[in-house]
Amino acid sequence: METFNLFIDNSSTPPSSGGYFDTENPYTGEHWARVANATADDVDRAVRAAHRAMSERSWRAAPVQRAALLRKLGDLVKANVDKLAAAEVRDNGKTIGEMRTQMRNTAEWYYYYGGLADKIEGRVLPTENPDLFNFTLYEPIGVVAAILPWNSPLRLLSWKVAPALAAGNALVVKPSRFTSTSTLIFAELVKEAGFPPGLFNVVTGTGSETGSLLMAHPLVAKVAFTGGETAGQKVYEAASKDIKHASLELGGKAANIIFEDADFDNAVRGAVTGIFTSAGQSCTAGSRILVQRSIHDRFVEAFAALGRKGRMGDPMDPATEIGPIATRPQYEWILKSIESAKAEGARLHSGGKPVQIGGGAGLFIEPTVFVDVDNKMRLAQEEIFGPVAAVIAFDTEEQAIQIANDTRFGLTGGVWTRDIARAHRVVAAVDAGTIWVNFYRQTSQLSPYGGFKHSGIGKEGGSQVIYDYVREKSVWFNLAPQVRSPFAG
Numbered sequence: 001m002e003t004f005n006l007f008i009d010n011s012s013t014p015p016s017s018g019g020y021f022d023t024e025n026p027y028t029g030e031h032w033a034r035v036a037n038a039t040a041d042d043v044d045r046a047v048r049a050a051h052r053a054m055s056e057r058s059w060r061a062a063p064v065q066r067a068a069l070l071r072k073l074g075d076l077v078k079a080n081v082d083k084l085a086a087a088e089v090r091d092n093g094k095t096i097g098e099m100r101t102q103m104r105n106t107a108e109w110y111y112y113y114g115g116l117a118d119k120i121e122g123r124v125l126p127t128e129n130p131d132l133f134n135f136t137l138y139e140p141i142g143v144v145a146a147i148l149p150w151n152s153p154l155r156l157l158s159w160k161v162a163p164a165l166a167a168g169n170a171l172v173v174k175p176s177r178f179t180s181t182s183t184l185i186f187a188e189l190v191k192e193a194g195f196p197p198g199l200f201n202v203v204t205g206t207g208s209e210t211g212s213l214l215m216a217h218p219l220v221a222k223v224a225f226t227g228g229e230t231a232g233q234k235v236y237e238a239a240s241k242d243i244k245h246a247s248l249e250l251g252g253k254a255a256n257i258i259f260e261d262a263d264f265d266n267a268v269r270g271a272v273t274g275i276f277t278s279a280g281q282s283c284t285a286g287s288r289i290l291v292q293r294s295i296h297d298r299f300v301e302a303f304a305a306l307g308r309k310g311r312m313g314d315p316m317d318p319a320t321e322i323g324p325i326a327t328r329p330q331y332e333w334i335l336k337s338i339e340s341a342k343a344e345g346a347r348l349h350s351g352g353k354p355v356q357i358g359g360g361a362g363l364f365i366e367p368t369v370f371v372d373v374d375n376k377m378r379l380a381q382e383e384i385f386g387p388v389a390a391v392i393a394f395d396t397e398e399q400a401i402q403i404a405n406d407t408r409f410g411l412t413g414g415v416w417t418r419d420i421a422r423a424h425r426v427v428a429a430v431d432a433g434t435i436w437v438n439f440y441r442q443t444s445q446l447s448p449y450g451g452f453k454h455s456g457i458g459k460e461g462g463s464q465v466i467y468d469y470v471r472e473k474s475v476w477f478n479l480a481p482q483v484r485s486p487f488a489g
Protein backbone atom coordinates (compact mmCIF):
# COMPACT_ATOMS: atom_id res chain seq x y z
CA MET A 1 0.00 0.00 0.00
CA GLU A 2 1.36 3.44 -0.90
CA THR A 3 1.48 6.19 1.73
CA PHE A 4 0.62 9.83 1.02
CA ASN A 5 1.59 12.44 3.60
CA LEU A 6 0.59 16.07 3.94
CA PHE A 7 2.43 18.64 1.82
CA ILE A 8 3.58 21.64 3.86
CA ASP A 9 6.41 24.06 3.05
CA ASN A 10 7.41 22.01 -0.01
CA SER A 11 7.88 18.88 2.15
CA SER A 12 6.03 15.63 2.46
CA THR A 13 5.01 15.75 6.13
CA PRO A 14 3.50 12.92 8.23
CA PRO A 15 0.39 13.94 10.18
CA SER A 16 1.08 15.00 13.78
CA SER A 17 -1.44 12.45 15.08
CA GLY A 18 0.04 9.64 13.01
CA GLY A 19 -3.44 8.91 11.61
CA TYR A 20 -4.18 7.80 8.04
CA PHE A 21 -7.31 6.82 6.07
CA ASP A 22 -7.58 4.44 3.12
CA THR A 23 -8.37 5.41 -0.43
CA GLU A 24 -10.29 2.96 -2.62
CA ASN A 25 -10.14 2.34 -6.36
CA PRO A 26 -13.85 2.37 -7.38
CA TYR A 27 -13.26 -0.07 -10.25
CA THR A 28 -11.13 -2.73 -8.58
CA GLY A 29 -12.32 -2.11 -5.03
CA GLU A 30 -8.68 -2.20 -3.94
CA HIS A 31 -7.67 -0.07 -0.96
CA TRP A 32 -4.51 0.95 -2.72
CA ALA A 33 -3.17 3.84 -0.64
CA ARG A 34 -3.33 5.42 2.78
CA VAL A 35 -3.59 9.17 3.11
CA ALA A 36 -2.69 11.40 6.07
CA ASN A 37 -5.49 12.65 8.29
CA ALA A 38 -4.65 16.27 9.11
CA THR A 39 -5.22 17.51 12.66
CA ALA A 40 -5.71 21.04 13.97
CA ASP A 41 -1.92 21.34 14.43
CA ASP A 42 -1.29 20.31 10.83
CA VAL A 43 -3.85 22.75 9.46
CA ASP A 44 -2.33 25.51 11.58
CA ARG A 45 1.18 24.68 10.33
CA ALA A 46 0.03 24.71 6.71
CA VAL A 47 -1.83 28.01 7.03
CA ARG A 48 1.11 29.65 8.84
CA ALA A 49 3.52 28.41 6.17
CA ALA A 50 1.26 29.90 3.49
CA HIS A 51 0.92 33.18 5.37
CA ARG A 52 4.66 33.52 5.81
CA ALA A 53 5.34 32.70 2.16
CA MET A 54 2.81 35.15 0.73
CA SER A 55 4.02 37.93 3.03
CA GLU A 56 7.48 37.85 1.41
CA ARG A 57 8.09 40.88 -0.81
CA SER A 58 10.08 38.67 -3.14
CA TRP A 59 6.80 36.88 -3.96
CA ARG A 60 4.18 39.64 -3.72
CA ALA A 61 6.17 42.17 -5.72
CA ALA A 62 7.60 39.83 -8.32
CA PRO A 63 5.00 39.46 -11.07
CA VAL A 64 7.49 38.55 -13.79
CA GLN A 65 8.94 35.73 -11.70
CA ARG A 66 5.44 34.52 -10.81
CA ALA A 67 4.58 34.42 -14.52
CA ALA A 68 7.71 32.39 -15.28
CA LEU A 69 6.99 29.89 -12.48
CA LEU A 70 3.42 29.40 -13.67
CA ARG A 71 4.59 28.76 -17.23
CA LYS A 72 7.06 26.20 -15.89
CA LEU A 73 4.28 24.53 -13.90
CA GLY A 74 2.17 24.39 -17.07
CA ASP A 75 5.08 22.65 -18.83
CA LEU A 76 5.37 20.13 -16.00
CA VAL A 77 1.64 19.36 -16.05
CA LYS A 78 1.91 18.82 -19.81
CA ALA A 79 4.91 16.53 -19.41
CA ASN A 80 3.06 14.50 -16.76
CA VAL A 81 -0.36 14.20 -18.38
CA ASP A 82 -0.35 10.39 -18.31
CA LYS A 83 0.82 10.13 -14.71
CA LEU A 84 -1.68 12.69 -13.41
CA ALA A 85 -4.54 11.25 -15.46
CA ALA A 86 -3.84 7.73 -14.17
CA ALA A 87 -3.82 9.01 -10.58
CA GLU A 88 -7.23 10.59 -11.09
CA VAL A 89 -8.68 7.42 -12.64
CA ARG A 90 -7.40 5.27 -9.78
CA ASP A 91 -9.31 7.43 -7.29
CA ASN A 92 -12.47 8.56 -9.08
CA GLY A 93 -13.00 5.97 -11.82
CA LYS A 94 -13.48 8.45 -14.66
CA THR A 95 -12.21 7.23 -18.01
CA ILE A 96 -8.56 7.62 -18.88
CA GLY A 97 -9.51 9.34 -22.14
CA GLU A 98 -11.49 12.04 -20.34
CA MET A 99 -8.81 12.51 -17.71
CA ARG A 100 -5.99 12.85 -20.27
CA THR A 101 -8.01 15.52 -22.09
CA GLN A 102 -8.64 17.30 -18.79
CA MET A 103 -4.96 17.23 -17.84
CA ARG A 104 -3.86 18.62 -21.22
CA ASN A 105 -6.32 21.48 -20.76
CA THR A 106 -5.25 21.95 -17.14
CA ALA A 107 -1.77 22.94 -18.33
CA GLU A 108 -3.37 25.75 -20.31
CA TRP A 109 -4.73 27.34 -17.11
CA TYR A 110 -1.19 27.85 -15.84
CA TYR A 111 -0.09 29.40 -19.15
CA TYR A 112 -3.17 31.64 -19.27
CA TYR A 113 -2.93 32.99 -15.71
CA GLY A 114 0.89 33.09 -15.97
CA GLY A 115 0.22 35.48 -18.85
CA LEU A 116 -1.88 37.69 -16.58
CA ALA A 117 0.46 37.68 -13.55
CA ASP A 118 2.36 40.75 -14.76
CA LYS A 119 -0.68 42.58 -16.13
CA ILE A 120 -2.53 43.36 -12.91
CA GLU A 121 -2.39 47.11 -13.26
CA GLY A 122 -3.50 49.65 -10.67
CA ARG A 123 -5.31 52.84 -11.65
CA VAL A 124 -4.58 56.55 -11.47
CA LEU A 125 -7.86 58.32 -10.74
CA PRO A 126 -9.05 61.86 -11.38
CA THR A 127 -9.52 64.00 -8.26
CA GLU A 128 -11.71 67.02 -7.48
CA ASN A 129 -8.73 68.91 -6.08
CA PRO A 130 -5.53 69.48 -8.11
CA ASP A 131 -3.45 69.22 -4.91
CA LEU A 132 -4.51 65.63 -4.44
CA PHE A 133 -3.16 62.59 -6.24
CA ASN A 134 -5.06 59.32 -6.01
CA PHE A 135 -4.06 55.92 -7.30
CA THR A 136 -4.91 52.30 -6.52
CA LEU A 137 -2.74 49.29 -5.89
CA TYR A 138 -3.84 45.70 -6.35
CA GLU A 139 -2.50 43.52 -3.57
CA PRO A 140 -2.83 39.77 -3.06
CA ILE A 141 -5.70 38.89 -0.70
CA GLY A 142 -3.64 36.52 1.45
CA VAL A 143 -3.97 32.85 2.25
CA VAL A 144 -6.53 31.13 0.02
CA ALA A 145 -8.18 27.91 1.18
CA ALA A 146 -9.11 25.84 -1.88
CA ILE A 147 -11.67 23.14 -1.02
CA LEU A 148 -12.38 20.59 -3.75
CA PRO A 149 -14.80 17.79 -4.71
CA TRP A 150 -13.93 14.35 -6.07
CA ASN A 151 -15.27 14.53 -9.59
CA SER A 152 -12.46 16.39 -11.41
CA PRO A 153 -9.89 17.08 -8.69
CA LEU A 154 -6.90 18.58 -10.52
CA ARG A 155 -8.90 20.43 -13.12
CA LEU A 156 -11.05 22.19 -10.53
CA LEU A 157 -8.03 22.74 -8.31
CA SER A 158 -6.21 24.49 -11.14
CA TRP A 159 -9.16 26.82 -11.76
CA LYS A 160 -8.28 28.26 -8.33
CA VAL A 161 -4.54 27.71 -8.01
CA ALA A 162 -3.54 29.36 -11.29
CA PRO A 163 -5.22 32.77 -10.68
CA ALA A 164 -4.45 32.70 -6.93
CA LEU A 165 -0.71 32.21 -7.48
CA ALA A 166 -0.64 34.60 -10.44
CA ALA A 167 -2.00 37.35 -8.20
CA GLY A 168 0.62 36.72 -5.49
CA ASN A 169 -1.38 34.69 -2.94
CA ALA A 170 -0.50 31.40 -1.24
CA LEU A 171 -2.78 28.38 -0.91
CA VAL A 172 -3.77 25.63 1.45
CA VAL A 173 -5.65 23.00 -0.52
CA LYS A 174 -8.13 20.50 0.96
CA PRO A 175 -9.01 17.86 -1.64
CA SER A 176 -11.91 15.45 -1.24
CA ARG A 177 -10.99 12.56 1.04
CA PHE A 178 -11.97 10.21 -1.82
CA THR A 179 -9.50 11.73 -4.28
CA SER A 180 -6.53 13.18 -2.43
CA THR A 181 -3.62 11.42 -4.11
CA SER A 182 -3.52 13.27 -7.45
CA THR A 183 -3.30 16.59 -5.60
CA LEU A 184 -0.33 15.31 -3.60
CA ILE A 185 1.39 14.11 -6.78
CA PHE A 186 0.70 17.52 -8.34
CA ALA A 187 2.22 19.21 -5.25
CA GLU A 188 5.59 17.67 -6.15
CA LEU A 189 5.35 19.35 -9.56
CA VAL A 190 4.73 22.72 -7.88
CA LYS A 191 7.94 22.20 -5.92
CA GLU A 192 9.82 21.03 -9.03
CA ALA A 193 8.69 24.14 -10.90
CA GLY A 194 10.60 26.17 -8.30
CA PHE A 195 7.83 27.78 -6.25
CA PRO A 196 9.28 28.83 -2.87
CA PRO A 197 8.20 26.77 0.18
CA GLY A 198 4.82 27.56 1.70
CA LEU A 199 3.05 28.91 -1.38
CA PHE A 200 1.22 25.66 -2.06
CA ASN A 201 0.25 23.33 0.78
CA VAL A 202 -2.07 20.35 0.96
CA VAL A 203 -3.98 19.14 4.01
CA THR A 204 -6.01 15.96 3.62
CA GLY A 205 -8.94 14.64 5.63
CA THR A 206 -12.69 14.91 5.87
CA GLY A 207 -14.72 18.05 5.24
CA SER A 208 -16.35 18.09 8.65
CA GLU A 209 -12.97 17.96 10.42
CA THR A 210 -10.06 19.15 8.26
CA GLY A 211 -12.26 21.38 6.07
CA SER A 212 -13.92 23.00 9.09
CA LEU A 213 -10.56 23.57 10.78
CA LEU A 214 -9.30 25.31 7.67
CA MET A 215 -12.39 27.50 7.47
CA ALA A 216 -12.05 28.46 11.14
CA HIS A 217 -8.41 29.55 10.82
CA PRO A 218 -8.12 33.33 11.25
CA LEU A 219 -5.22 33.63 8.79
CA VAL A 220 -7.28 32.24 5.91
CA ALA A 221 -8.44 35.31 3.99
CA LYS A 222 -10.42 33.71 1.19
CA VAL A 223 -12.09 30.40 0.45
CA ALA A 224 -12.45 29.14 -3.09
CA PHE A 225 -14.88 26.25 -2.81
CA THR A 226 -16.24 23.72 -5.28
CA GLY A 227 -18.64 21.09 -4.06
CA GLY A 228 -22.23 20.41 -3.16
CA GLU A 229 -24.85 22.90 -2.02
CA THR A 230 -25.00 21.68 1.60
CA ALA A 231 -21.25 21.83 2.22
CA GLY A 232 -21.17 25.13 0.32
CA GLN A 233 -23.69 26.63 2.72
CA LYS A 234 -21.61 25.51 5.72
CA VAL A 235 -18.45 26.92 4.18
CA TYR A 236 -20.16 30.23 3.39
CA GLU A 237 -21.48 30.47 6.94
CA ALA A 238 -18.01 29.77 8.35
CA ALA A 239 -16.53 32.40 6.00
CA SER A 240 -19.06 34.98 7.17
CA LYS A 241 -18.04 34.56 10.82
CA ASP A 242 -14.58 35.82 9.95
CA ILE A 243 -15.57 38.05 7.00
CA LYS A 244 -13.47 35.92 4.65
CA HIS A 245 -13.82 36.38 0.90
CA ALA A 246 -15.67 33.46 -0.67
CA SER A 247 -16.29 32.03 -4.11
CA LEU A 248 -18.64 29.07 -4.36
CA GLU A 249 -19.03 26.69 -7.30
CA LEU A 250 -21.93 24.46 -6.32
CA GLY A 251 -24.34 22.01 -7.86
CA GLY A 252 -26.73 22.19 -10.78
CA LYS A 253 -29.91 20.78 -12.27
CA ALA A 254 -29.49 22.00 -15.82
CA ALA A 255 -32.27 22.10 -18.38
CA ASN A 256 -31.21 20.89 -21.81
CA ILE A 257 -34.04 22.27 -23.98
CA ILE A 258 -34.76 20.56 -27.30
CA PHE A 259 -37.15 22.27 -29.71
CA GLU A 260 -38.90 20.43 -32.53
CA ASP A 261 -36.93 22.33 -35.20
CA ALA A 262 -33.53 21.27 -33.80
CA ASP A 263 -31.16 19.05 -35.75
CA PHE A 264 -32.51 15.81 -34.31
CA ASP A 265 -29.37 13.66 -34.35
CA ASN A 266 -27.19 16.41 -32.96
CA ALA A 267 -29.66 17.05 -30.15
CA VAL A 268 -29.71 13.33 -29.28
CA ARG A 269 -25.91 13.30 -29.14
CA GLY A 270 -25.86 16.48 -27.05
CA ALA A 271 -28.40 15.12 -24.58
CA VAL A 272 -26.35 11.93 -24.11
CA THR A 273 -23.16 14.00 -23.74
CA GLY A 274 -24.93 16.06 -21.11
CA ILE A 275 -26.00 13.28 -18.80
CA PHE A 276 -24.32 9.96 -19.56
CA THR A 277 -20.66 10.85 -20.12
CA SER A 278 -18.72 10.81 -16.83
CA ALA A 279 -21.66 8.65 -15.65
CA GLY A 280 -23.47 11.93 -15.01
CA GLN A 281 -21.00 12.90 -12.28
CA SER A 282 -20.58 16.42 -13.46
CA CYS A 283 -21.90 19.71 -12.14
CA THR A 284 -22.67 20.66 -15.76
CA ALA A 285 -24.88 17.58 -16.25
CA GLY A 286 -27.93 18.21 -18.40
CA SER A 287 -30.06 16.16 -16.03
CA ARG A 288 -33.43 17.66 -17.03
CA ILE A 289 -34.10 17.11 -20.71
CA LEU A 290 -36.97 19.31 -21.87
CA VAL A 291 -38.34 18.01 -25.17
CA GLN A 292 -41.06 19.61 -27.31
CA ARG A 293 -44.06 17.29 -27.31
CA SER A 294 -44.23 16.80 -31.11
CA ILE A 295 -40.84 15.01 -31.11
CA HIS A 296 -40.92 13.66 -27.54
CA ASP A 297 -41.52 9.94 -28.13
CA ARG A 298 -39.14 9.63 -31.08
CA PHE A 299 -36.52 11.59 -29.16
CA VAL A 300 -36.75 9.48 -26.01
CA GLU A 301 -36.27 6.27 -28.01
CA ALA A 302 -33.21 7.61 -29.86
CA PHE A 303 -31.74 9.16 -26.72
CA ALA A 304 -32.11 6.02 -24.59
CA ALA A 305 -30.75 3.84 -27.41
CA LEU A 306 -27.63 5.99 -27.82
CA GLY A 307 -27.14 6.11 -24.04
CA ARG A 308 -27.19 2.31 -23.88
CA LYS A 309 -24.38 2.17 -26.47
CA GLY A 310 -21.93 3.83 -24.04
CA ARG A 311 -19.37 1.13 -23.32
CA MET A 312 -18.95 0.57 -19.58
CA GLY A 313 -15.79 -1.02 -18.27
CA ASP A 314 -12.30 -0.62 -16.85
CA PRO A 315 -11.70 3.14 -16.77
CA MET A 316 -8.00 2.59 -17.55
CA ASP A 317 -8.93 0.91 -20.86
CA PRO A 318 -8.91 3.63 -23.55
CA ALA A 319 -11.90 1.92 -25.22
CA THR A 320 -14.12 2.45 -22.16
CA GLU A 321 -16.68 5.23 -22.53
CA ILE A 322 -18.38 5.16 -19.13
CA GLY A 323 -16.54 4.34 -15.90
CA PRO A 324 -17.89 3.32 -12.50
CA ILE A 325 -19.48 5.65 -9.97
CA ALA A 326 -16.65 7.30 -8.07
CA THR A 327 -17.51 6.42 -4.49
CA ARG A 328 -19.65 3.90 -2.66
CA PRO A 329 -21.79 6.53 -0.87
CA GLN A 330 -22.44 8.22 -4.22
CA TYR A 331 -23.39 4.86 -5.81
CA GLU A 332 -25.86 4.17 -3.01
CA TRP A 333 -27.31 7.70 -3.25
CA ILE A 334 -27.95 7.31 -7.01
CA LEU A 335 -29.71 3.96 -6.57
CA LYS A 336 -31.80 5.45 -3.76
CA SER A 337 -32.72 8.42 -5.96
CA ILE A 338 -33.87 6.04 -8.71
CA GLU A 339 -36.17 4.25 -6.26
CA SER A 340 -37.52 7.54 -4.93
CA ALA A 341 -38.24 8.76 -8.49
CA LYS A 342 -40.32 5.62 -9.13
CA ALA A 343 -42.15 6.11 -5.85
CA GLU A 344 -43.11 9.69 -6.70
CA GLY A 345 -44.64 8.61 -10.00
CA ALA A 346 -42.00 9.15 -12.69
CA ARG A 347 -42.05 6.34 -15.27
CA LEU A 348 -38.81 4.41 -15.69
CA HIS A 349 -38.30 4.16 -19.44
CA SER A 350 -34.98 2.33 -19.38
CA GLY A 351 -31.98 1.49 -17.22
CA GLY A 352 -32.19 1.98 -13.48
CA LYS A 353 -30.21 -1.05 -12.36
CA PRO A 354 -26.71 -1.61 -10.98
CA VAL A 355 -24.31 -3.48 -13.27
CA GLN A 356 -21.46 -5.79 -12.23
CA ILE A 357 -18.38 -5.39 -14.40
CA GLY A 358 -14.79 -6.46 -13.84
CA GLY A 359 -15.22 -8.55 -10.72
CA GLY A 360 -14.02 -5.72 -8.47
CA ALA A 361 -16.06 -3.14 -6.62
CA GLY A 362 -18.29 -2.89 -9.70
CA LEU A 363 -19.90 0.42 -8.87
CA PHE A 364 -21.67 0.74 -12.25
CA ILE A 365 -25.21 1.95 -12.91
CA GLU A 366 -27.06 1.67 -16.23
CA PRO A 367 -27.81 4.90 -18.13
CA THR A 368 -31.26 5.62 -16.75
CA VAL A 369 -34.12 7.48 -18.43
CA PHE A 370 -37.27 8.63 -16.66
CA VAL A 371 -40.27 9.99 -18.60
CA ASP A 372 -43.62 11.47 -17.47
CA VAL A 373 -41.64 13.65 -15.12
CA ASP A 374 -43.28 16.57 -13.39
CA ASN A 375 -40.82 19.36 -12.71
CA LYS A 376 -42.06 19.54 -9.11
CA MET A 377 -40.77 16.02 -8.40
CA ARG A 378 -37.61 15.56 -6.38
CA LEU A 379 -36.20 13.83 -9.46
CA ALA A 380 -36.36 17.18 -11.27
CA GLN A 381 -35.35 19.38 -8.33
CA GLU A 382 -32.49 17.55 -6.56
CA GLU A 383 -29.03 17.06 -7.99
CA ILE A 384 -28.42 13.30 -8.33
CA PHE A 385 -24.90 13.50 -9.81
CA GLY A 386 -25.30 10.21 -11.66
CA PRO A 387 -26.46 8.77 -15.00
CA VAL A 388 -30.13 9.59 -14.44
CA ALA A 389 -32.06 11.68 -16.97
CA ALA A 390 -35.44 13.25 -16.23
CA VAL A 391 -37.25 13.86 -19.54
CA ILE A 392 -39.98 16.51 -19.37
CA ALA A 393 -42.34 17.28 -22.26
CA PHE A 394 -43.31 20.88 -23.12
CA ASP A 395 -45.55 22.54 -25.70
CA THR A 396 -44.43 26.16 -26.08
CA GLU A 397 -41.27 28.22 -25.80
CA GLU A 398 -42.73 30.11 -22.81
CA GLN A 399 -43.46 26.84 -21.05
CA ALA A 400 -39.93 25.55 -21.69
CA ILE A 401 -38.45 28.72 -20.16
CA GLN A 402 -40.76 28.53 -17.18
CA ILE A 403 -39.81 24.90 -16.48
CA ALA A 404 -36.10 25.57 -17.05
CA ASN A 405 -36.16 28.34 -14.44
CA ASP A 406 -38.32 26.47 -11.95
CA THR A 407 -35.31 25.28 -9.93
CA ARG A 408 -33.20 26.74 -7.17
CA PHE A 409 -30.07 26.02 -9.24
CA GLY A 410 -28.68 28.03 -12.16
CA LEU A 411 -25.34 26.63 -13.27
CA THR A 412 -25.65 25.61 -16.92
CA GLY A 413 -28.20 24.96 -19.65
CA GLY A 414 -28.57 23.90 -23.28
CA VAL A 415 -30.77 25.09 -26.15
CA TRP A 416 -31.29 23.17 -29.40
CA THR A 417 -33.02 24.98 -32.27
CA ARG A 418 -32.37 26.14 -35.83
CA ASP A 419 -34.22 29.40 -35.15
CA ILE A 420 -31.58 32.01 -34.28
CA ALA A 421 -34.07 34.51 -32.85
CA ARG A 422 -35.56 31.85 -30.58
CA ALA A 423 -32.09 30.78 -29.45
CA HIS A 424 -31.32 34.37 -28.39
CA ARG A 425 -34.69 34.75 -26.63
CA VAL A 426 -34.24 31.56 -24.65
CA VAL A 427 -30.59 32.32 -23.77
CA ALA A 428 -31.68 35.70 -22.42
CA ALA A 429 -34.55 34.23 -20.41
CA VAL A 430 -32.87 31.21 -18.82
CA ASP A 431 -31.32 31.91 -15.44
CA ALA A 432 -28.01 30.05 -15.70
CA GLY A 433 -24.35 31.08 -15.64
CA THR A 434 -23.40 29.18 -18.81
CA ILE A 435 -25.63 28.23 -21.75
CA TRP A 436 -24.63 26.19 -24.78
CA VAL A 437 -26.54 26.54 -28.04
CA ASN A 438 -26.63 23.52 -30.37
CA PHE A 439 -23.97 21.66 -28.40
CA TYR A 440 -23.35 20.78 -24.78
CA ARG A 441 -20.55 20.87 -22.23
CA GLN A 442 -17.70 23.21 -22.98
CA THR A 443 -15.57 25.13 -20.53
CA SER A 444 -12.30 26.96 -21.09
CA GLN A 445 -9.70 29.00 -19.25
CA LEU A 446 -10.66 31.80 -21.67
CA SER A 447 -14.26 32.08 -20.51
CA PRO A 448 -15.97 32.70 -17.14
CA TYR A 449 -17.77 29.75 -15.56
CA GLY A 450 -19.91 29.89 -12.44
CA GLY A 451 -23.50 29.54 -11.37
CA PHE A 452 -26.43 31.76 -10.51
CA LYS A 453 -28.86 31.30 -7.60
CA HIS A 454 -27.98 28.27 -5.41
CA SER A 455 -25.33 27.18 -7.92
CA GLY A 456 -22.84 29.60 -6.48
CA ILE A 457 -21.15 32.95 -6.26
CA GLY A 458 -18.30 34.13 -8.44
CA LYS A 459 -16.63 32.87 -11.58
CA GLU A 460 -13.67 30.77 -12.58
CA GLY A 461 -11.92 31.21 -15.93
CA GLY A 462 -11.45 34.35 -17.99
CA SER A 463 -9.34 37.41 -17.32
CA GLN A 464 -11.66 39.13 -14.83
CA VAL A 465 -11.17 36.35 -12.29
CA ILE A 466 -7.70 37.62 -11.47
CA TYR A 467 -9.43 40.52 -9.69
CA ASP A 468 -11.19 38.04 -7.40
CA TYR A 469 -7.76 37.19 -6.01
CA VAL A 470 -6.61 40.75 -5.24
CA ARG A 471 -7.79 43.57 -3.04
CA GLU A 472 -7.72 47.13 -4.28
CA LYS A 473 -6.06 49.72 -2.06
CA SER A 474 -6.79 53.40 -2.70
CA VAL A 475 -3.80 55.65 -1.95
CA TRP A 476 -4.11 59.48 -1.59
CA PHE A 477 -1.17 61.90 -1.71
CA ASN A 478 -1.40 65.53 -0.69
CA LEU A 479 0.76 67.73 -2.95
CA ALA A 480 -0.08 71.08 -1.28
CA PRO A 481 2.71 72.53 0.90
CA GLN A 482 0.31 73.13 3.75
CA VAL A 483 -2.49 70.92 5.10
CA ARG A 484 -5.69 72.93 5.44
CA SER A 485 -7.07 73.92 8.80
CA PRO A 486 -8.95 71.09 10.58
CA PHE A 487 -11.88 73.48 11.17
CA ALA A 488 -12.09 74.89 7.62
CA GLY A 489 -15.39 73.04 6.97
Ligand code: NAD
Residues within 6 Å of the ligand: 147, 148, 149, 150, 151, 152, 156, 174, 175, 176, 177, 205, 206, 207, 208, 210, 211, 212, 215, 226, 227, 228, 229, 230, 231, 232, 234, 235, 249, 250, 251, 252, 282, 283, 383, 385, 411, 451, 455, 456
Ligand atom coordinates in the same frame (compact mmCIF):
# COMPACT_ATOMS: atom_id res chain seq x y z
P1 NAD B 1 -19.08 17.88 -1.13
O1 NAD B 1 -19.82 19.14 -1.00
O2 NAD B 1 -19.51 16.71 -0.34
O3 NAD B 1 -17.54 18.12 -0.75
C1 NAD B 1 -16.75 19.11 -1.39
C2 NAD B 1 -15.56 19.42 -0.51
O4 NAD B 1 -16.01 20.12 0.65
C3 NAD B 1 -14.82 18.19 0.01
O5 NAD B 1 -13.43 18.43 0.01
C4 NAD B 1 -15.34 18.06 1.43
O6 NAD B 1 -14.45 17.39 2.27
C5 NAD B 1 -15.46 19.53 1.82
N1 NAD B 1 -16.37 19.82 2.93
C6 NAD B 1 -17.54 19.20 3.24
N2 NAD B 1 -18.10 19.78 4.33
C7 NAD B 1 -17.27 20.78 4.71
C8 NAD B 1 -17.30 21.74 5.76
N3 NAD B 1 -18.29 21.78 6.66
N4 NAD B 1 -16.29 22.64 5.84
C9 NAD B 1 -15.29 22.63 4.94
N5 NAD B 1 -15.20 21.73 3.92
C10 NAD B 1 -16.18 20.82 3.81
O7 NAD B 1 -19.05 17.58 -2.69
P2 NAD B 1 -18.58 16.27 -3.43
O8 NAD B 1 -19.56 15.19 -3.16
O9 NAD B 1 -17.14 16.03 -3.17
O10 NAD B 1 -18.70 16.74 -4.98
C11 NAD B 1 -19.87 16.73 -5.69
C12 NAD B 1 -20.53 18.10 -5.68
O11 NAD B 1 -19.66 19.08 -6.22
C13 NAD B 1 -21.77 18.16 -6.56
O12 NAD B 1 -22.81 18.81 -5.88
C14 NAD B 1 -21.33 18.99 -7.75
O13 NAD B 1 -22.36 19.66 -8.41
C15 NAD B 1 -20.35 19.91 -7.14
N6 NAD B 1 -19.46 20.43 -8.19
C16 NAD B 1 -19.60 21.73 -8.63
C17 NAD B 1 -18.80 22.22 -9.65
C18 NAD B 1 -18.93 23.64 -10.16
O14 NAD B 1 -18.00 24.11 -10.80
N7 NAD B 1 -20.01 24.35 -9.91
C19 NAD B 1 -17.84 21.39 -10.23
C20 NAD B 1 -17.73 20.07 -9.78
C21 NAD B 1 -18.53 19.61 -8.75
